[in-house]
Amino acid sequence: MKKNFLKCTAAGLIAALTLYSCDDSGNYMMGDMSFERTITFENVVTPKDFVESGGFQGTGQPVILPGQSVSIKFSAGKAQSLMFSTMYGASKDWFFASKQPGIKLFDNNGTAITGDVSSEVLLWDNGTKDNMTGQAESKPIMQVPAVNAAQLMKLNLAFNDVTSEFTLTITNTSGGTAHETPFSPGVWAVSNYNGSQLLNTAPFFTPNALSNPEITDIAQMGDIAKMKAKLNNETGIMTGLSPALVVVYRGDKNPIYEAGKKDDGMGLKEIAQMGNVTKLQNSLQSLPNVKGVFIAGNAPVAPGSKVMTNFKAEPGDRIAYVTMFGFSNDWFYANEQIIDASTKGDVTSGTALFDSGTGIDQYPGAGNHQALFGGTPQAESMLISKVGNQYPVPTVQNVIKVTLN
Template identity: 80%
Template sequence: MKKTFLKIAAPVAGVLAALMLSSCDNSDNNMMEDLPLQRTITFENVVTPKDFVQSGSFQGTGASPLIMPGQTTSITFSAGKTQALMFATMYGASKDWFFASQQPGIKLFDANGNAITGDVSSSVLLWDNGTRDNISGAAESKTIAQVPNVNASQLMKLNLSYNDVTSQFTLTITNTSGGTANETPFSPGVWAVSNYNGSQLLNSAPFFTPNALSNPEITDIAQMGNIDKMKTKLNANTGIMTGLSPVLVVVYQGDKNPIYELGKVDNGLGLKDIAQFGNVTKLQNSLKALPNVKNVYIAGSAPVTPGNKVMTGFRADPGDKIAYATMFGFSNDWFYANEQSIDGNATGDLTSKTSLFDSGTGIDQYPGAGNHQALFGGTPQSENTVISKVGTLYPVPAVQNVIKVTVN
């Protein structure tokens, strides 16, 4: 009997063991499926900073590109506090003289942040490029210096006007040299506004450095009135850049992104604070109170400058979704966010799901050159339009050239 029992018990024990192992395996799998997944989401600022936010050229408005005595031309550009306008044009009746202001350019705002308008002719100076003898025209190698005993402001009149809504200036240049001892045409010229990163100009000595040897670009202007080399250099070094704000990340359920709704007016939960000032606090608190929101995370605690990144861990259950938002820092009211919904289990590069949006809460100005932008300590002028994707009015870099979003 004992032998029979053992023969029966052994197979039964094996079956029970197998059932127990099978039960344990299923239980473990179910537990793993039910556990929230730990992920890390990273936001990188990959924009390439350029020296100038805007640049361009000007010339006479008549049949000739020269600006003759008595003639006028103008340029329009954007700027915020601390920024300045640099321009250069040849004093035509010379071997190598050119008009330009002191570095970093014509001052555009006073100490109180008010735009400077009216006659700013005193800002223009006349410079000797130091590459040609003033009498013979023979080549020489001297440093750039102001031309003595010539008052440039008597030869060139400069007048500034300003549009506060757009933060745009118009500089009108008039050749007033006619009838003077220094009568001269002006050549076509170039102009630029240096980028500002929140603490300093990226180029505080545009075009040339006083008391130093000249460069090929300004030499061509000073000797021949040829702006081609300088235009090429400016084009290569001009572009919109931006910082990013700390990034709000939300884990939620359902089909509706709780941060924003395209084509609808901002709901007042706090997106405006992010889009205008990079402040995540109000939206963070508002989202936490919504029934479909499971958690809210913040990546970073300070502006994310070019070349830097921030990240945050987050947990998501199967079926959860994630969304995020960060300010395009050099704007009045723009923000990056995912346009497409993102599964909480997603990993890899999510940049393609990201778009740049206008929150519709502040009047736009040229990015990085608008005096009502938070970058310059300003407050956007209010508007109330629907949330939309940023268009092509300004030459904003493609999304993938500004921000990179990855999850691992």
């Protein structure tokens, strides 16, 4: 993943010094009832190829006739692009599709591209029907020669920087040309980005290869049902996790956060926005009721990976933990319920996803102000609260597993 995503300073990568006293040999001077536990944080999210996808059709009727327009609204960060496809209706098996890996949405400086992007569309021959007779054939998908798709279809992009949402307007401009045609209903998708690459750069077809049933249905009949079902199955929010901070403490108040109140400036914001544990680590070590602060991991925790740390405690001690929902503006996972330090087993059920209230939210994994894309959240000052259902975020148990042994 990008170096500026979820990075921790060198100090944050070293297990925190604790407030336990030590004897001359450096061993902790704890009571005879002291014990040691290992806490493990595992990223169990199932990666999906696409962060968003969907279909589009005309207004009042499915097809988009010459002179008519249709709009698609979607979210994206600077590494992502929009892919779409629709049938060239007046053909046996031609279809329009964006250049792969899709319509470029941001320039090299990370500035959104707006206005006319019609040059990003191409016209393809699916190779499954003879263009004259309509008889079945089996040829590779090839670009249709001598037809400028941009003269038949106008594409216009608009962008909302606060929400990181684009609106693509597709207009049928084929009227009066030698290639006048209606457009069929179509499909679109935005690939998931894992911090270094797109997960799928060619969702609909592979140029110069034989077609597939999904794009064939679009090219021959304008039927998007199969392709839309395939995309739906491969679409979902995913995320990395940051290194996790674990604190051993005494008392009834979780020292990391308090729901219903604003961020106190001790360092939760830095974890929730950038995955940086250093400030909170240092702040917690100065509190009288904190007995130790520990860091699990030293790099982003990708799907399928896990990190762990050991900690020492005594009867009566409690623990709390926090890790960033990496593909967000300012979200974090933390234990919602008080956890006795002597607990063993899976404690995921006591974990919740919170919004720190310090940065304006954007679609998870598709927001240009998210650390994933090297951005900085736009500031807000709201109460710490549970993340709601504005976005289709997987349940806690489908993203993170926390275990004590």
